[in-house]
Amino acid sequence: MIKVVQEAIQKLKTEMNAEMEKFKEENQKGKEEILVLKEENEKLKKQIMEMGRKMDEIEQYSRKDSLILSGGGIPEVQSGKHEAPEETREIAKKVIEEKLGVKLNGQISACHRMRNNRRVLVKFQNSEDRSAVYESKFRQSEVTHGDRITIHENLTAKRAKQVQVLGDMWEKGDVVNYYTKNGVIMARKTRDQKHVAIHPDMTREEIVTATEQAGQRPKQQNNPTQNFLRSQTLTSIPSGRVANQRADLEQFVKVSTRSSNKAGRSQGQGSGSQQ
Secondary structure, eight states: OHHHHHHHHHHHHHHHHHHHHHHHHHHHHHHHHHHHHHHHHHHHHHHHHHHHHHHHHHHHHHTTTEEEEESTTSOOOOTTOOOOHHHHHHHHHHIIIIISOOOOSSOEEEEEEOSSTTEEEEEESSHHHHHHHHHGGGSOTTSOGGGOOEEEEEEOHHHHHHHHHHHHHHHTTSOSEEEEETTEEEEESSTTBOOEEEOTTOOHHHHHHHHHTOOBOOOOOOOHHHHHHHHHHHTTSOSSSGGGOOOOGGGGOOOOOBOSSSBOOOOOEEEOOOO
């Protein structure tokens, strides 16, 4: 009788050990499958991020010929009056040529007032006109604040949000200044360091690291003529962010542009700061 019980117990142990080994094998297989799924998930995340970057670059490229003009120097639409696209275009041209001092060589291909009717999205036919208007933002030192024209690049939503982050960092002293040029965001930690490109997907911590690791600006030779010209140029550039104004969420609102001949669509947000 005892022998029979011992044999039954041994058989049960053998079966339990076999089940345990089977469970271990299945558990290990499950872990390997989870690891494969995690790797595939990471690859998918990277592919989605890369696709998002490419789409953002394509969208920003489509905005390369446009700017957003705003501020007290932009005439308001009269109450109760509907302003046709042709009228908006003529107003923008007059502001650019008379108040900013830029003679346009080409036409304004599209122009549309944004929600704040003193904010106007302008698309230029000539890329040199666009560059000249953008550079004119630094030549308004003698213009009173109420008549100043604020000029922003027409950034994608992702880049506009990154500019807002930099605006907050500037106010806290984490960066000494920043600016955008042709959709590229640049910033630097100190005036002795070089500007570095800030990618739209960078976190605040990554921005801090990138600007801290930037190299030193090359020291320029002491040339009296260059120093005089530089001093004259610096007096025409306002300090801090352009017009010392905080970023307004409205300037990042997506809008559509209209032309007199053909309705087109171009989404736009504006941002920018002093170089």
